[in-house]
Amino acid sequence: MPELPEVEALRLGLNKKILDKKILSVQVLKPKIIAGNGIKRIASEAKTKKFKEGLKNKKIKNVQRIAKNLIFELDDKSILLTHLKMTGQLVFVDQKREKTLGGHPITESYINDLPNKHTCLVFELNNGKLFYNDVRMFGYMLHYKNTLEAREKGHFKNIGLDPFQKEFTLPYFKNEIREKNKNIKTVLLEQSVVTGCGNIYTDEICFASKILGERICKNLTDKEITLLYKNIKNILALAIEHGGSSVSNYLLADGSRGNYAKLHKVYGKAGQKCLVCKNILQKKIVAGRTTVFCPHCQK
Numbered sequence: 001m002p003e004l005p006e007v008e009a010l011r012l013g014l015n016k017k018i019l020d021k022k023i024l025s026v027q028v029l030k031p032k033i034i035a036g037n038g039i040k041r042i043a044s045e046a047k048t049k050k051f052k053e054g055l056k057n058k059k060i061k062n063v064q065r066i067a068k069n070l071i072f073e074l075d076d077k078s079i080l081l082t083h084l085k086m087t088g089q090l091v092f093v094d095q096k097r098e099k100t101l102g103g104h105p106i107t108e109s110y111i112n113d114l115p116n117k118h119t120c121l122v123f124e125l126n127n128g129k130l131f132y133n134d135v136r137m138f139g140y141m142l143h144y145k146n147t148l149e150a151r152e153k154g155h156f157k158n159i160g161l162d163p164f165q166k167e168f169t170l171p172y173f174k175n176e177i178r179e180k181n182k183n184i185k186t187v188l189l190e191q192s193v194v195t196g197c198g199n200i201y202t203d204e205i206c207f208a209s210k211i212l213g214e215r216i217c218k219n220l221t222d223k224e225i226t227l228l229y230k231n232i233k234n235i236l237a238l239a240i241e242h243g244g245s246s247v248s249n250y251l252l253a254d255g256s257r258g259n260y261a262k263l264h265k266v267y268g269k270a271g272q273k274c275l276v277c278k279n280i281l282q283k284k285i286v287a288g289r290t291t292v293f294c295p296h297c298q299k
Helices: 004-018 045-055 108-112 147-152 170-178 184-190 199-208 222-241
Strands: 021-028 059-066 069-074 079-083 088-094 099-103 119-125 128-134 140-144 282-286 289-293
Touching (some): 021 045, 045 140, 170 222, 184 289
Antiparallel strands (some): 088 128, 282 289
8 A cells, every 4th residue: 555655646646737737528437436435335326426417517626635545625615535455556648648647556457458457536637637447446526525424424534644734743742642552553553642653654663763662651761652653753844855765666656766775774675784884684573564773773
């Protein structure tokens, strides 16, 4: 699943291509995608009709992000909200057949024949077409009258602050962390305090902070919490700058691969030498996820 830096890089790329473009029409090829965000979704002709009619002739004024959700803001104040989940993908093809794409997975055969069997939605804009593809169909695209309605329906329930919000301060982070009787990796992965720290970046943040991911939050010192706070902001910002990690076949909005994987210190490197102390990096399951760490550098 793409993490915050990958979604943010995709957002920035799409903003260069589709701002102030009008949605001329919408094809709904897989009604499940617009029927809800749960495991069980009930598609209907009424939902499909409402979705299509609600978007027709609307202009895309901005593409924002809340956690790992992309928010397409329209000129009537309504929003088109999408989460790519495991295999969602957005591909914009302009009138010259040039592609702007991002998502997971990406292959040449997957994007050269559009729409294809995995295409769920097609948005015809006045400068090209935007395709939403999804192999496993865990993702979704939902239309709300505004962001408030999405929040009222519980869409962002239990989601913490974005690490780049001004409200994400060190006092806020310290206060939230001190109350948690869980290990730090669990807290970062569950997104309830701060969003965007998936498995990749949690391992990198913990290593940079010299803290084992299994440490219990309430037992961390002020110094350790401060290091975590600084590294959350610094590592995620650096990952965005490098287009994310693209550790599998996730591509960015310009079709390129994120380069932050080249800067990984521990993620995916179990059995290799630690870049700091030269001891062998180890792995274990923490918070249900494979966790790579240095037993010498991290305490």
